[in-house]
Amino acid sequence: MCAPERRAKLRGFFRACADRARIPWPSGAKRLNAGALAAAAVLWALRRLLELSSCWQWVLFWLVLGGLHLAWVHLTCLQLNMRSDYLVSWLLVSIAGLYYDFLVHVWRRQSWFQILWCHALLAEVLASFLAALLLKPKQEDSESMCRVCGHIVPGRDHHCVWINQCVGSHNHRAFLCFLLGLTVLSWSYACMVLSADLEFWTEMRCPPPVDGALYAAAGGIFTSLLLLGQVISISTMA
Structure with a gap:
């Protein structure tokens, strides 16, 4: 089977799953956001696996x-030219889960400055994320059309599957602020947890806040690479 045929079948599978995600309603069945629900379910399963894995080797394996x-x-959404709220939901549910860890395990051992610092960063991340997500471009025929979402975006830079729309002149600043804030927040949270929980370093165990800190650190690496790519792209603009 050639690649276009495999992609067509995979695209049909995703569309069928999304179409069948419905709930009964008096006025007719309502379609659910299959991508958002699937991301929450997969993250819940990943969290349960991390909680059951006290050995750090298994924690790293699941991460x-x-x-x-x-x-x-990520690659499937781009290669199949499809839109999905899966990664948007993954990001928001991840932030909510780590904030729950912060409230349960972390904040009592931190200074007021650290607590205020993390909340200020969290507010900046959520505000810039919502701005990048909700700001809509003005349609202009002079701009190129995105092959993923089919929209015509002025000043288009790229299509970001993490906000499920293109990054252009309408939301570029908000997107950069989001990447910068999330990178700093991820590393700040990871450093707070890993520097305070000395048991992790002495016994090489991964209690609940530590596996979340490793998850946040990995996310910080990813967002820092995205931010670096954006900085390079801006610096090389004519």
Whole structure:
């Protein structure tokens, strides 16, 4: 089977799953956001696996497996020219889960400055993320059309599957602020947890806040690479 045929079958599979995600309603069945629900379910399963894995080797294994899964979804969305709220939901549910860890395990051991610093960063990340997500471009025929979402975006830079729309002149600044804030927040949270939980370094165990800190650190590496790519792209503009 050639690549276009495989892609067509895979695209049909995703569309069928999204179409069948419905709930009964008096006025007729309502379609659910299959991508958003699937991301929450997969993250819940990953979290349960991390909680059951007290050995750090297994924790790293599940985190690497989760990263490979995200890479596959990322490439699938771009290669199949399809839109999905899967990665948007993954990002928001991840932030919510780590904030829950912060409230349960972390904040009592931190200074007021660290607590205020993390909340200020969190507010900046959420505000810039919502701006990048909700700001809509003005349609202009002079601009090129995105092959993923089919929209015509002024000043288009690229299509970002993490906000499920193109990055252009309408949301470029918000997107950069989001990447910068999320990178700093991820590394700040990871450093707070890993520097305070000395048991991790002495016994090489991964209690709940530590596996979340490793997850945040990996996310910080990913967002820093995205930010670096954006900085290079801006610096090389004519």
